[in-house]
Amino acid sequence: MNNxxxxxxxxxxSCGPDPDANLDKAADxxxxxxxEGSNIVCLPELFRAQYFCQRExxxxxxxxxxxxxxxxxxxxxxxxxxxxxxxASLFERRAAGLYHNTAAVLHADGSIAGLYRKMHxxxxxxxxxxxxxxxxxxxxxxxxxxxxxxxTLVCWDQWYPEGxxxxxxxxxxxxxxxxxxxxxxxxxxxxxxxxxDAWQTIQRSHAIANGVYVAAVNRVGTEHGDVRGDRVEGPxxxxxxxxxxxxxxxxxxxxxxxxxxEILIGEVDLALLExxxxxxxxxxxxxxxxxxxIVNRYLDTPGPDK
Numbered sequence: 001m002n003n004x005x006x007x008x009x010x011x012x013x014s015c016g017p018d019p020d021a022n023l024d025k026a027a028d029x030x031x032x033x034x035x036e037g038s039n040i041v042c043l044p045e046l047f048r049a050q051y052f053c054q055r056e057x058x059x060x061x062x063x064x065x066x067x068x069x070x071x072x073x074x075x076x077x078x079x080x081x082x083x084x085x086x087x088a089s090l091f092e093r094r095a096a097g098l099y100h101n102t103a104a105v106l107h108a109d110g111s112i113a114g115l116y117r118k119m120h121x122x123x124x125x126x127x128x129x130x131x132x133x134x135x136x137x138x139x140x141x142x143x144x145x146x147x148x149x150x151x152t153l154v155c156w157d158q159w160y161p162e163g164x165x166x167x168x169x170x171x172x173x174x175x176x177x178x179x180x181x182x183x184x185x186x187x188x189x190x191x192x193x194x195x196x197d198a199w200q201t202i203q204r205s206h207a208i209a210n211g212v213y214v215a216a217v218n219r220v221g222t223e224h225g226d227v228r229g230d231r232v233e234g235p236x237x238x239x240x241x242x243x244x245x246x247x248x249x250x251x252x253x254x255x256x257x258x259x260x261x262e263i264l265i266g267e268v269d270l271a272l273l274e275x276x277x278x279x280x281x282x283x284x285x286x287x288x289x290x291x292x293x294i295v296n297r298y299l300d301t302p303g304p305d306k
Contacts, residue, residue: 007038008215009041009042010215011042012262014221015051041086045089047088052132056131065092071088071104079106079107101154117134119153120163126237141170151172155180158177158202173212173213176217181218200216200242208280211283213273217264220261241257
């Protein structure tokens with residue numbers, strides 16, 4: 001697009017036990033966001049189901065789908081009808097026994113611009129993702145779209161500055177983080193505020209360090225991984241919402257609530273991005289000759305006898 005400004009829509013939604021109903025809701029929300037003026041719309045992580053990674057269960061691999069597949073076909077039709085770019089996080093079945101947590105970027109004509117497969121895969125209580133997902137093998141990517149070059153990472157990727165940096169170095173002016181993150185209910189009172197603050201702060205730091213816009217979109221509601229009546233016992237996870245859009249200086253320019261479904265809309269101003277990078281030229285001053293050690297897992301410090 002020739003304009004220096006465009007509008008971003010973030011669909012903060014709750015997810016129910018019926019995957020088809022969730023897809024219907026997502027398609028409706030994308031259409032609504034487009035009609036409210038969004039040029040590009042992002043859905044939360046794995047929106048077709050409640051967060052099933054709360055347990056390890058072979059039968060749940062049946063939730064996965066091919067790409068192209070039913071979700072990209074349905075959302076691609078909405079993208080084409082509304083002339084809007086869509087970022088959709090899906091459980092990808094690549095082959096028998098090979099599955100990924102994948103973000104599909106759909107052009108405004110409904111075709112697939114490209115895929116990003118989640119690189120960093122967590123394994124924590126109620127977040128047993130290593131059981132389901134093979135780490136991504138496409139690397140960090142950005143995509144040319146009707147609003148310019150954008151990138152997407154997925155949830156756990158948001159804690160790693162390397163992914164944001166490499167995506168920005170490919171020319172992305174906006175990085176999306178579709179997310180499914182929440183509180184263990186027993187921890188919320190003591191740690192909840194600090195956990196959310198850390199989550200927002202690390203992503204705002206990616207915006208500052210790279211001079212890009214950052215958009216994080218989360219789900220809301222308490223879930224027990226309920227898929228067609230099969231659910232996890234116990235208190236479940238309370239997803240904290242709080243979706244937001246930050247500008248290239250890390251300022252929050254749009255933010256959603258913690259407990260309601262919302263369509264959050266904010267503006268990307270490419271002139272502001274240019275101005276910010278001119279005044280804070282972090283990419284210019286990088287010492288790329290000195291960063292070789294970053295590829296090490298850890299740098300062991302020699303002891304006093306060495």
